[in-house]
Amino acid sequence: MSDLFFYGTLRHVPLLERVLGHGADTLKVSDAALADHSVRAVQGEIFPMIQPETGSSADGLLVQGLSDVDLERLAYYEGGFDYGLQNRMVTTREGAFVQSQVFFPEPGKWVPGEEWSLTDWVEGWGDIVTLAAEEEMAYFGRIAPEVMLRSTRAIQTRAWAKLLARKRRTGEPRDIDKDVIVHRHKRAYVDYFGMEEIDLQHRQHDGTMGPVLHRASLLQGSAVAVLPYDPVRDRVLIVEQFRPPVFLIDDPEPWLWEAVAGMIDPGETPEHAAHREVMEEAGVSLKALEYAGGAYSSGGSSTGYMCLYVGLGDLTETTTTGGLASEGEDIRTEILPFEAFMERVDGNDFKDLPLLTLAHWLARHRDRLRA
Structure with missing residues (x-):
């Protein structure tokens, strides 16, 4: 001892x-x-x-x-x-x-x-x-x-995401302590992302416990996505960068036009993350944020949860050097008149789901924001 x-x-x-x-x-x-x-x-x-x-x-x-x-x-x-x-x-x-x-x-x-x-x-x-x-x-x-040390920050980001997730209640009457039975839980892989496997049963809609299911999930932290909008000039700003997962699925166009997006750092509020990411990626200081909702990006396979915002500010300049070099980011921005932006949305030019979601939110609320 x-x-x-x-x-x-x-x-x-x-x-x-x-x-x-x-x-x-x-x-x-x-x-x-x-x-x-x-x-x-x-x-x-x-x-x-x-x-x-x-x-x-x-x-x-x-x-x-x-x-x-x-x-x-x-x-x-x-x-x-x-x-x-x-x-x-x-x-x-x-x-x-x-x-x-x-x-x-x-x-x-x-x-x-x-x-x-x-x-x-x-x-x-x-x-x-x-x-x-x-x-x-x-x-x-x-x-x-020493290998685990590389993942420490990402693990803390996931831990913060779990603490945030525990506060998300919408009035669901079911109780996971009674309605979910875990038979096996294995942490299978860790790096920038984590991968966990689980064998579980959950209560079905007829009140009985269902069969044992074997499932796996990609463990991620929570993120923000922001569409900068200038209500005076009626413009939006979008960013473009290379996305390795899109390349890995054999998409011939892995450079995506997106909303500004990034992870919520440990201890950080989503609002602070939104302001920080827009400054890092686009060099824009926002005057205000409009919350456009929050949701799981792919609830069947990933823990990723995204908070969506339209950010209000003056959009007058673009950049070809956005992002952090320390994170390997190479980002350029483009400013579009709202009508031209929506034409590209309707023309299926964009492949980024948060961008499309924010485009439709902005279309519904644009008159209010301009007023």
Whole structure:
């Protein structure tokens, strides 16, 4: 059995339990501190680091009684961030000195910032990171930690999408706790997207439980799609970019004209994502957003949920250099008079479903927006 001192995110017991794969009630957990050290936020990241600092004291949790498997799971979770265990003497609240192990970052790997606050982290990121840990730890023993690190941001985006999804209620009377039975749930693949398989039964319309179904789903985060519209000049803006999935299906025209679109980042509101994406892809600062609805883009195969907006602003300039180079985006824009835009819609020139949906919404609400 081993004793570890946690000073950062793993002080959040729900996260610690997800990483260990069992409850903390089997362990001895107590408050402790490591003298002459401080806990600092890592610049550009959402997790902290510990560093020597004379006269300071790093508060944390002393967790005693960890098994070899517990240590393997902890090393897997921390390993992708280049944190390794070192022996240190910590002091308990009662004043006892206890030899324990502490995760220290690789020297020079991260840049320390301001003092880190567990309370602030829990409020902003606790639920997201804890839920993300469920998916990450499902691949323990299957994928190397440095490979998992590549997927961390995407997994957190999916976790945020799950938290948003839990709030979507329309008055449906059925109860998934009673009307859905899960027999097997497997996380089959992880990268930018995830793939999960499930065997389940659900209650049918006649009241009986249906047969066991084997299904798979592409796991995605939530997204926004925005059609910029200038009500004074009566113009819309559309964007064009290359789409690998369209290429993979053997479509000879994988450069699609679309609405501005992008993922909702962890902790971000859909409205903020909409403003951010329009600025990134088109260089346009919107004055207002009109919500045009939200829906699952392909409920039979994907978890993807899209919030739709018409964005109001001045459309006077186009760009051929939109998007973020760091994400491999190569985007150009075009501004069209509304009537010309709708002629192309009716002529079946566009293959992007969110763009078509927003076009028809705008056609219904255009007079109101222009007024």
